[in-house]
Amino acid sequence: MFRNVLGRLVTEIVHVHRYANKAHLIQRVTPAFVSVRSFTDVKDEAQQPFDASLLEFLVCPLSKKPLRYDADTNELINEDLGIAYPIIDGIPNMIPQEARLIQKDTDSSTTPTQG
Amino acid sequence: MAASMRLLFRRVIRLSHRNINVTAAGVSRGSGCCWGPSTCRCFSDAAGDSSTHFGFETVPETEKAKRVYKVFENVAQKYDVMNDAMSLGIHRVWKDMLLHVMHPQPGVQLLDVAGGTGDIAFRFLEYVRSQQERQKRRASRSMQTPSWQDISNNYSTEDVVESQESRAVVCDINKEMLKVGKQKADSLGVSAGLSWVVGDAEELPFDDDQFDIYTIAFGIRNVTHIDQALQEALRVLKPGGRFMCLEFSKVTNPVLARLYDAYSFQMIPVLGEVIAGDWKSYQYLVESIRKFPDQEEFKGMIEDAGFYCVQYYNLTGGVVALHSGFKL
Numbered sequence: 001m002f003r004n005v006l007g008r009l010v011t012e013i014v015h016v017h018r019y020a021n022k023a024h025l026i027q028r029v030t031p032a033f034v035s036v037r038s039f040t041d042v043k044d045e046a047q048q049p050f051d052a053s054l055l056e057f058l059v060c061p062l063s064k065k066p067l068r069y070d071a072d073t074n075e076l077i078n079e080d081l082g083i084a085y086p087i088i089d090g091i092p093n094m095i096p097q098e099a100r101l102i103q104k105d106t107d108s109s110t111t112p113t114q115g
Numbered sequence: 116m117a118a119s120m121r122l123l124f125r126r127v128i129r130l131s132h133r134n135i136n137v138t139a140a141g142v143s144r145g146s147g148c149c150w151g152p153s154t155c156r157c158f159s160d161a162a163g164d165s166s167t168h169f170g171f172e173t174v175p176e177t178e179k180a181k182r183v184y185k186v187f188e189n190v191a192q193k194y195d196v197m198n199d200a201m202s203l204g205i206h207r208v209w210k211d212m213l214l215h216v217m218h219p220q221p222g223v224q225l226l227d228v229a230g231g232t233g234d235i236a237f238r239f240l241e242y243v244r245s246q247q248e249r250q251k252r253r254a255s256r257s258m259q260t261p262s263w264q265d266i267s268n269n270y271s272t273e274d275v276v277e278s279q280e281s282r283a284v285v286c287d288i289n290k291e292m293l294k295v296g297k298q299k300a301d302s303l304g305v306s307a308g309l310s311w312v313v314g315d316a317e318e319l320p321f322d323d324d325q326f327d328i329y330t331i332a333f334g335i336r337n338v339t340h341i342d343q344a345l346q347e348a349l350r351v352l353k354p355g356g357r358f359m360c361l362e363f364s365k366v367t368n369p370v371l372a373r374l375y376d377a378y379s380f381q382m383i384p385v386l387g388e389v390i391a392g393d394w395k396s397y398q399y400l401v402e403s404i405r406k407f408p409d410q411e412e413f414k415g416m417i418e419d420a421g422f423y424c425v426q427y428y429n430l431t432g433g434v435v436a437l438h439s440g441f442k443l
Binding site: 054094 | 325
């Protein structure tokens with residue numbers, strides 16, 4: 001009796017494994033389609049809505065002044081101090097050391113460290 | 116298998132010896148400096164280059180933030196798994212307790228600092244959503260036979276309720292932890308009302324009087340200047356806002372304390388090595404817990420920062436303490 005049960009279990013597991021493998025392949029195939037079609041859409045979506053709602057209360061940690069979102073370089077810019085905070089993967093990086101100085105002529109990668 | 120266990124034991128003993136040596140060296144260095152002939156130079160050095168603790172090690176303050184960053188960068192991927200393994204799943208109970216004590220109502224803004232993988236923020240959103248449903252159910256139950264007046268009133272007030280959406284902002288200094296958290300959120304399908312920001316707890320990128328609740332769960336002992344973080348918390352909270360901090364603390368019962376110490380120093384780094392492949396980070400974890408002030412001292416620090424009605428709840432016999440204060 002137990003041998004029957006065991007036998008059934010084994011066949012079920014084998015079926016599940018095969019299905020799982022197929023499902024894995026299917027999952028791998030569909031993202032390719034999805035990404036090709038809506039690559040730009042997804043990229044824009046990941047960045048636009050996040051910023052609009054965040055900008056309401058996000059300020060520069062150094063001067064506590066509001067920031068301006070720059071869509072071209074994908075940064076948050078503080079005009080007074082002339083620094084830009086990068087946005088990576090839709091997450092704004094508000095660490096002063098990681099901000100970029102915006103010079104009129106050149107832009108260096110060093111930053112003003114807090115006192 | 117026995118050989119590897121022996122190796123592990125030897126490592127434990129070696130590392131614990133190293134810790135004792137380091138603290139002894141730190142003490143001797145400090146006292147030598149004070150009594151040396153060049154006291155003037157010593158004072159100026161101390162003023163410019165003050166040191167703090169990194170676990171049982173003494174490091175310059177500028178170093179600590181970098182080393183903490185590296186610790187969490189290394190453990191980010193396995194952070195949640197390790198939490199479950201080390202605390203035997205009890206950390207979920209602690210975080211649920213935090214939410215119960217917080218008891219947030221719909222429409223509340225939460226700032227979760229050192230939120231990393233977002234545990235508190237997820238629980239917060241779930242709690243608020245279930246609260247909203249409870250309220251709706253209660254309202255509908257009391258309105259089984261509405262009059263025409265009630266129905267017309269209902270139509271006009273529906274929009275007002277929707278505008279008060281609760282929002283959770285997760286702030287962490289470490290990008291890797293936030294990335295893991297964001298992936299979790301995407302896989303759970305939770306994104307409404309959830310924002311992720313990389314920021315320093317000592318210098319928050321938020322304006323004054325913004326948030327109703329500020330939480331920091333198991334993060335404040337990693338901050339270099341705890342008083343600055345507390346002052347920032349006071350600044351960004353609205354008047355009437357609540358500061359809540361979950362942190363490992365001193366165990367009150369001596370028997371439990373002995374067991375807890377044995378477990379901390381012998382099991383946890385081993386688990387760290389086996390599961391996350393990182394002994395040192397988890398050694399830092401248990402050492403930093405010992406260096407953190409106890410319940411009363413931390414309560415004093417919160418009061419010094421300007422919070423009122425500060426109280427703490429001991430969870431699991433003092434292994435974890437939940438501190439709460441209000442900005443009035």
